[in-house]
Amino acid sequence: MTTDHPTADLDDVVHQRHRLGILTIANGVKRVEFGYLREALDLTGGNLSRHITVLAEAGLLGVEKGYDGKRPKTWVHITPAGSAALAKELAALRALLNGVTGHEPGS
Amino acid sequence: MTTDHPTADLDDVVHQRHRLGILTIANGVKRVEFGYLREALDLTGGNLSRHITVLAEAGLLGVEKGYDGKRPKTWVHITPAGSAALAKELAALRALLNGVTGHEPGS
Numbered sequence: 001m002t003t004d005h006p007t008a009d010l011d012d013v014v015h016q017r018h019r020l021g022i023l024t025i026a027n028g029v030k031r032v033e034f035g036y037l038r039e040a041l042d043l044t045g046g047n048l049s050r051h052i053t054v055l056a057e058a059g060l061l062g063v064e065k066g067y068d069g070k071r072p073k074t075w076v077h078i079t080p081a082g083s084a085a086l087a088k089e090l091a092a093l094r095a096l097l098n099g100v101t102g103h104e105p106g107s
Numbered sequence: 108m109t110t111d112h113p114t115a116d117l118d119d120v121v122h123q124r125h126r127l128g129i130l131t132i133a134n135g136v137k138r139v140e141f142g143y144l145r146e147a148l149d150l151t152g153g154n155l156s157r158h159i160t161v162l163a164e165a166g167l168l169g170v171e172k173g174y175d176g177k178r179p180k181t182w183v184h185i186t187p188a189g190s191a192a193l194a195k196e197l198a199a200l201r202a203l204l205n206g207v208t209g210h211e212p213g214s
Binding site: 005010012021042090093096097 | 115119122125128
């Protein structure tokens with residue numbers, strides 16, 4: 001059977017909370033530096049790396065390595081597929097929140 | 108360091124998409140039957156059972172076994188802790204969506 005519950009439109013690749021954080025920060029900016037993400041999301045470098053790899057392997061993030069002066073740096077940017085996936089996730093979350101509100105009129 | 112990114116307020120126990128579905132359906136009703144949840148969320152019985160166990164072990168759901176006529180049935184109900192955890196999750200999702208909107212005025 002099919003379902004129209006909003007959670008059916010959530011994709012675990014995007015929905016996982018740290019990956020959702022990465023995508024929302026990367027969305028709408030040209031690129032974001034690894035250390036910025038690590039601090040903004042309060043993640044260890046290893047944990048952040050693993051989530052970036054999942055997103056990059058899904059085609060949702062691109063990764064660039066380079067230098068800031070002499071210091072090696074990593075930047076990530078959201079891809080068009082990443083923006084589309086994030087938009088779908090946010091639409092499903094809006095539907096979920098609207099449904100919850102709908103079940104509790106007046107709240 | 109601390110972070111105020113909204114995803115920091117998401118709890119994996121509640122945020123996982125199927126568990127979020129279970130809690131939103133259970134919220135605001137007295138109890139909900141296992142088969143109803145399975146169909147509404149398009150889950151296998153085994154998968155639904157595992158998620159209910161995670162939520163019950165966290166104290167967010169209560170589980171009742173009984174009979175509907177001669178047929179054995181399982182019902183779940185959300186606990187006060189479950190309602191509070193869901194409210195926190197939904198508040199964090201609202202903050203996330205408001206933040207995204209804030210980054211993209213006019214969208």
